Structures are given as C-alpha cells and as structure tokens.
Amino acid sequence: MAATASTACAVTAMGLAASPAAASPAAPAAQQTAEPGQSCTAADLGKRHPIIKSTDVAPTITHFKGWYVTEGSTGNQTVNTNTTETISVSVGLNGTVQGSFAVEALGMVGASLGLNVQVNYTSTSSTSQSISWNFRLPGYYGLYKGTKKVTGTYGSLNCNRVQQGDDSHALKWVEGPDSGSFTTYTTLEEGAVRCEDKVPANSIMAKAQTLLDCGSATAKHAAGPVPSAKATAARHAAESETKATRSTKSAPATAPTTRAALNCGSDAYRIHVPGKPLNWSAPLLANEGIRLRESNFTSAHLDNWRLCNVTENNGVLEATLWNWGNGGCATIAAQNAPNERAALQTTTCTEDDLQRFYIYRDVPGSNKIGIQNKHTGYMIGHDRYADGEFLRQYSSGRQDGTGTYDLVKV
Template sequence: MAVTAAAAAWAVTAMSLAASPAAAAPTGTTASRLGDACTAADLGTRHPYIKTTEVSPTITHFKGWFVTEGTTGNQTVTTSTQTTISVSVGLNNNIEGSFAPETLGKAGTSVGLNVKVEYASTSTESNSVTWHFGQPGYYGVYKGTKKVTGTYGSLNCNRVQQGDGSWALKWIEGPDGGNFTTYTTLEEGAVRCQDKVPPDSIMAKAQTLLDCGSAAAKAEHPAGAVAPTAKQKRDRLEQHPAPPSGPSAEQPRATGRSARAALDCQAEIYKIAVPGKPLSWGAPILAADGVRLRPSSIFSAHLDNWRLCNVTERNGVIEASLWNWGIGGCATISGQNPAAERAALTTVNCTEDDLQRFYIYRDVPGSSKIGVQNKYTGYMTGYDRYADGEFIRQYSSGRQDGTGTYTLIRV
C-alpha cells in the first residue's frame, strides 16, 4: 500500500519503476524474518517478533508448615497468595484477535516452554494444597509457575530502496511494539530447608521463602505464611498496573501530544479507496457513526476527501493525522476500549491524540497502494466485507486476505 506521487516526501523518482509484484491476487503472506520480501497484499498486515525474553520462577501461593512426629501423612494446607500473574500483550490483558496469541506463541517457542496463549490469571484467592508429608520437619508448601516476560516488535510490509536504487517491498521493523507477560502450567509441592533442589527451579524459589533459620525462629510461626520479599512486593505492583482508561469517541485521551489549535496539512487531497473498485473511505455525518466505505459522487460533500496533516517520516514510514474535508475532523479509533478487535474508525475534533495518528506503509514508487496502522493501538485498518456502508475497522494483525490494502488517490 503506497502513497501516490505528490510533493516532497511523496515524490516518485523520474525513473520508471514497476509496481510491486503484489498487484496480483492477495496472498496473505506470513511474515518470517526482517528483510524478507512481501507483497502489496501484506501492506495492511503485521506480525510479531520477539525482541527480549526473561523466565522467572515465581511462587503464586505459599505457606510455611511445620510437621511434627505423629502428624505425617496426607495433609491439606491452605496457602496464601504471594503473586498474581495475568497474561497480557501490549495495551491490556484482553487477548483478542490473532496478534496477541501469535506473540505469546512465539515467546514460548523462543524459550522452549509451553505457555498460556490466551487470557488467564493465577488465582488471587487462598489455595489448598494436599500433600503427603513422609517425615517431620519444616516445609514450604507452594504453588508456582515460570513467569515469561519480555518485549516484542512488529513486522510490517513497506517499500525499501535497495543498493542499486531500485525499490522493493520487504518486511521491516514497524514503529510499534510493547511488553508481554505469560506463564507456564502451575506446579505445586512442598520443600524443606535440607532438600537439594535444582537451581533456578520453582522449588528453589519456594525454598528461598522458607525460613531456614533457628528452631526458635521457626517456632514463632510454625504454620504461618512467610512474608513476601521486597522483590515480590515489586512484582505485585507490576502485576496490578493502573488499567488504561480508553478514550471515548467524543473525547479521545491525549497520549503524549498536546492539543493544537490548527493542523499543518499538506495541500493535496486524497481518496482512500479500495484498489480497482469504486468505494472509498467516507467520514460519518452523525457523531455516533463511523467511517464507512462509500461510493464517490457529486453528493459526497467532500466526506470522501482526506488530507494528510502534521506529516513526519521515519525509516520510510509516514506518520500523519487524517483530516476530513467534509466535516473538518480527524480519523480516530472509537469506543471506550480503543484496543478492542474490530473497533470502528470515526472522526472527532482534531487534538493530535495518538489515537488520531496513523502510520502509512507504501508500495514501491509508481504504485498508489498503502496500508494504514493506528499509532496508539498498533492495529491495522480493514473491513469485513466489500459493501456500501461497511465500517472501516481495526484488526490486531490486519486482514490477511488483502482487504487492508488501499489506494491513496489524489483528487
């Protein structure tokens, strides 16, 4: 998906360059590595790649338990919550669409573990552990898991100029990314101070919580919960961050940019159209409505005319606000939860909120095909079906059938 020949950063070189080989039927190419070839059908898609990972044995429930002579055998011990782990990718812990599960799956593969790839959370309630205690002694009764955290980036299709001056479409590192958290299957057990356990294991982590000091110290809390360490307290804070307060369609939340009285818009006016077909993005007339596919006509009242404003470019990727001529508002993601899969685009007063900023991925010069990605959510735009009145929506991985590819047609 690319920007048409226009001015400055949009200019096409004088040499005649063919459009990318993606002009053919959409293929839904799956991203593999940075620098691999992609097609114009991939301009509206994204795929995750794992940048960093960390595996931390973590105790979720624990209790110090003293077993005396005559009390060995099966016992049920009620443990107390130490740490709560919630699966999350990016903005929140709503694992929707395909991008988040793909991210978690790749994270698990990279560390060689089977991890949760859907939303899950360890229990915040006290948990019982039934265990056979064969010998008297002081035990740490626990439930735990391996917590896997890290950072991810996205692979996006965009034009890249090669060493000989020609252009090609390749998978590049997109401007967006974030953090993820997941964990492995829970394990439960009991461990004593004198037990030899594998280092960096869940059992070893439980042993560090066990008071292995003097008998007098143990007598002070023979069956009490061991207090969490300072690190566990920090982990708890990390696991319970303040939830993102999604902006409403009427008043988007500022995300790092202050409101501006006026936008610096380019003079060119565009239609954002479906390649080779008559429908294009049309702004809503009613405030509660969304951006829809519409046919252009003399009655369109410029609702299908868009300007690119406050344009910047980094590593060949355009960032811009999309200002509609017909209503004088900017495109944004609607709804109280902006990270929702299939949330519709709408228009609001321009405030330079990151929800109103979009990345534009371009086909090779000579082609007007583009892909559009929201800066705040990282989701790609597309539509469920080609029809008059169909909403333009966001999809975490884009539309793999090529319906996230548009043409930017200068009016």
C-alpha cells in the same frame, strides 16, 4: 540423615509431576510467516506480524505457606496457602490478549523458549489455595504453587518500500515503529519443600525454598503452622502492587477537548479499495463510523482526506487523516482502543496518538498503501466489500489482502 533428606526431596519432586491441577494447554506451534528483509507484495501492505525482541523466564511462586510438621503429626494434611503473586497474561497496551497478533506473538515466545506457555487471556488465582500433602517426615515445610513467569518485548513486521543499493525500490518486511511488552506463564506446579532438601537451581522448588527463610528462628524452633516472614512480606508487596495496578486500570481516561492546529498539505486524497468504486467516506456527524461509499458530486467532500503533520521515519509516513467534509480527524475511540474490529471514526482533532496513523507504501509509481493506528498498532481494513461497510482495526490486519488501499490525489 542425609539419605532421609534426599528421600524427602525425591518425594516432593514426584508430587509436583503428579499434580492433576497443574495441567495447562500447550502453546500451538508458532509459524513465522514473515522474516525481516524478506520480500512481500502489495497485498501485504495492510498486514502485520510479531517479532520477539527479548524474553525473560523467572520461577515465580503464586501461593505459599510455611508449615511445621512435628514427629507426631506426619501423614496427610490439607493446608491453605496465601497468595504471593498473581500473574495475568497480556500483550501490549490492552492488559489482556485480543486478536490474532497477540496469540501469534505468544506462540512464537513458547516455540523460541521450548516452553508450553499460555496463549489466551487467563491469570493465576488471586485467592487462597489449598494443597493436600502426605508429610512423611517431620520438619519445616514450604507448601507452594508456582510457575515460570515469562516476560519480554516484541516489535511488529510490516510490509513497506525499501530503497536498494542501486536506488531502485522493493517491498520487504521491515520492523515497524510500534512495539510493546508481554507477560505469560507456563504450567502451574504445586509441591512441598524442606530447608534440608537438595533442589535444582533456578527451579520453582528452589524459589519456594528461598521463601521458607531457612535461617530464621521459625524454621528452627516453630512449634506450629507459621507462615514465612518473607512470604508474608512478599504477599503484602504483591497485594499492594495488584491494588495499584487495578487503580491504574480503573482510572477513567480524560479525553482532551481542545481542537489541535494542524499543518495539513494542500493536496486532498481519496482512499480507494483498489480496482473498485467504493472508498473511505466520513459521516456527516463526528463520532460516527467511517464507511465504504461510492464517490459522487453530492458527497460534500466527505470522501476527501488531507494528510496533516506528516513525518517520515525509515520510509514510513506518519500522519493525521483530516476529513475535508466534516472537519474531523480519523480515530479509534479511546474506550474501544483494545478491541479487535473496533470501528474507525472521526472526531475533534486533538493530535492524540489514537488519531495518528502509520502509512506503508508500495514502490514508487503505485498508489497502494497499508494504514496502521499508532496507539493500538492495529491495521485498518474491512470485513467485506459492500456499500456502507465500516472501516475497522485488526491486530494482524486482513490476511486476505483487503487491508490494502489506494491513496489517490483528487
């Protein structure tokens, strides 16, 4: 009997490897473009790279069904499984995967773990899935689809001035203030497992075997297809969690309307494209895009900015950018916050994190800076150098160096 059980396990394992539906795109080889403490240049001030801080890999069953096979009912059967958990790939606050920063982060996760993980937005199926299986032996089976769920946290590396031991300064890649979490998963597998099968510890198959609830009366005496009690409970819990998540995501954000009292410095600045005549200019009306314009005497101070409520942590400035001309604060609109290339705007000052920016600086004596939105983590830059071009946010910044600006006192 022991030999028979072993044979059944081997058949199940081969079925996993042979499943054509399990194919998944391989993660691209991650290339670490920056290391903490490594030197950077002024052209890197507007760039950002991920750094993986923690990872956790957990075998996870996405679909399951307990199925009793009697002596006379062996052979090929198709069984509809129930959803136990839906896994969605996400990076950061977006609940999805957008921009090069997220793809680079997930690529680094896969490379560090030696796993092929999903690097683009996708999710496992949330509907019932059928599994066709050749049951060669009678017994109580758990039919399943599953994967390895990979979660963890990341930070970002930004270029900034660092004071050295001799009191001089240098530009180095340092861990920035922003961080977040990620979720992804590996190749999907499907199979069948019995209570008596010997399976590898901490495997997807072993996880399915625990859902089979082998000590239950169902496993010992069931006379027909019966779902595992644990699987049913897990499914209900997953469905409740999914509904709660959807409810949270669908709840409309309530934007505050009270104007904040800002503590602004007396100095006004222009934010120039280095070596060029164009600089940041706010629109006459709030809620419109900030553009590159050439300064002139009729600009009504729309090209003048003050730094407000300034704090500094580990050499990184945090400030609100208040426009002298229209009295608004630079921001990313809440509905556009997850979007790559969302335009920078001005609106009523509320001290929301969408209106807060990290400022990375070149060594003393240079006016060059890089600017990052606190809430989204995205860097500010522009697509091309042209009059009227919008300032936008980019998850990894502008890799051609066009996200580096000059902060020049007026």
